Amino acid sequence: MKPRHGMKHDAQEIYARWLEAGSKLAFAFALATLLLYLAGALPPLVPLAELPRLWTLSAAEMMREAHAPGGWSWLHYLRYGDYLNVLGISLFALLALICTARVVPAFWRSGERMQALLALLQVLVLLAAALHLFPGAH
Amino acid sequence: MPTMPFAEAAAAWWVWPLALFCLTFFLGIVAVIAGVGGGVLFVPIVASFFPFHLDYVRGAGLVLALTGTLAASPALLRSGLANLRLVLPLALVGSVCSLAGAVIGFALPVAVVQTALGVIIVAVAVLITLARGADGIAGVDPARFDWRSRRGVLGIASFGGIGFVGGLFGLGAGWANVPALNLLMGLPLKVAVGTSGLAISLINSSAAWVYIGRGALLPAVAMPSILGVMLGSRIGARLLHSMSSEAVRRIVIAVLALAGARALLRGVGIWP
Numbered sequence: 001m002k003p004r005h006g007m008k009h010d011a012q013e014i015y016a017r018w019l020e021a022g023s024k025l026a027f028a029f030a031l032a033t034l035l036l037y038l039a040g041a042l043p044p045l046v047p048l049a050e051l052p053r054l055w056t057l058s059a060a061e062m063m064r065e066a067h068a069p070g071g072w073s074w075l076h077y078l079r080y081g082d083y084l085n086v087l088g089i090s091l092f093a094l095l096a097l098i099c100t101a102r103v104v105p106a107f108w109r110s111g112e113r114m115q116a117l118l119a120l121l122q123v124l125v126l127l128a129a130a131l132h133l134f135p136g137a138h
Numbered sequence: 139m140p141t142m143p144f145a146e147a148a149a150a151w152w153v154w155p156l157a158l159f160c161l162t163f164f165l166g167i168v169a170v171i172a173g174v175g176g177g178v179l180f181v182p183i184v185a186s187f188f189p190f191h192l193d194y195v196r197g198a199g200l201v202l203a204l205t206g207t208l209a210a211s212p213a214l215l216r217s218g219l220a221n222l223r224l225v226l227p228l229a230l231v232g233s234v235c236s237l238a239g240a241v242i243g244f245a246l247p248v249a250v251v252q253t254a255l256g257v258i259i260v261a262v263a264v265l266i267t268l269a270r271g272a273d274g275i276a277g278v279d280p281a282r283f284d285w286r287s288r289r290g291v292l293g294i295a296s297f298g299g300i301g302f303v304g305g306l307f308g309l310g311a312g313w314a315n316v317p318a319l320n321l322l323m324g325l326p327l328k329v330a331v332g333t334s335g336l337a338i339s340l341i342n343s344s345a346a347w348v349y350i351g352r353g354a355l356l357p358a359v360a361m362p363s364i365l366g367v368m369l370g371s372r373i374g375a376r377l378l379h380s381m382s383s384e385a386v387r388r389i390v391i392a393v394l395a396l397a398g399a400r401a402l403l404r405g406v407g408i409w410p
Contacts, residue, residue: 052154125234
């Protein structure tokens with residue numbers, strides 16, 4: 001692949017701009033939710049004192065013992081400090097999906113059809129991952 | 139003044155996250171100076187010497203590598219050291235394979251994953267030791283150097299393998315991406331490093347959803363690690379010019395070899 005020195009990287013610049021704004025927001029949100037969690041401002045679903053016993057168990061065992069939600073069910077538990085913190089961490093995983101989706105029309109408009117198609121396929125893979133639409137998701 | 143007995147203090151929930159923060163702060167410093175990703179140090183060390191189940195360590199390692207690369211990517215993209223157009227085909231294959239690696243990691247017995255992790259980490263230590271020759275073009279300014287990537291099919295295939303390993307073990311995989319981009323695909327070293335970071339941010343995002351859905355992202359493990367590495371890397375960047383990177387690199391190789399051997403021996407039940 002030939003580099004595009006001297007050209008204005010529109011899609012690349014858009015990706016950088018959205019990623020920069022998104023990662024700052026995600027870091028701020030994750031830090032705020034961590035402080036709420038640690039300060040006990042929101043009660044955790046899994047009591048903090050129980051953690052040293054539970055984190056020695058596998059994720060599947062811990063979810064059974066703590067009656068913790070799997071898949072996207074944890075969205076119903078955002079009133080708990082630990083799951084609000086999971087939302088903060090999830091925003092990091094969401095950023096690539098949002099930024100890649102944003103550059104699909106930018107590539108298409110600039111006539112880079114192959115790049116638009118690759119970006120679209122990347123969005124579909126990330127979307128399938130986020131929605132757990134793949135074998136062995138649960 | 140009443141004192142808390144050590145055993146009681148060790149049982150307190152906050153002791154291990156605090157220890158994790160201190161360790162990752164140190165790892166952040168060392169990783170920048172030695173030029174390796176924090177994730178590749180984090181997973182074997184924490185899996186070997188902390189009480190957390192491997193599921194949470196892999197989940198935290200993956201998110202740790204993801205957040206580090208997300209923060210660095212905008213500047214790398216603007217400077218031209220990361221190339222989005224080049225990353226897209228590599229990340230597409232890497233994302234699918236990373237997803238598969240994460241799913242398979244949860245299906246395998248933990249001893250098998252631990253043993254394989256030990257083998258991989260020892261191999262990484264050997265790879266970092268042997269990769270010294272690649273520094274030869276480090277001083278080239280990629281904006282003035284007319285480079286063109288080559289061996290695209292091989293490069294895409296290698297990113298498939300690297301993505302699988304990254305998803306399976308929760309590693310950032312910069313240790314493999316950079317040699318693949320630099321030595322195999324012919325990118326200048328600085329562009330290889332920048333492009334590797336951007337690729338990791340896309341590839342790890344797909345596997346992260348597996349860990350989130352499986353309940354393997356424990357905030358008490360992931361968040362102190364993310365903050366520790368972030369703060370440590372800022373200090374590391376300031377110390378970069380005042381410390382001998384070769385000496386730190388040797389320490390990193392020794393630590394990787396030790397942590398890899400420990401993970402291997404733990405996996406086969408010799409040193410539980």
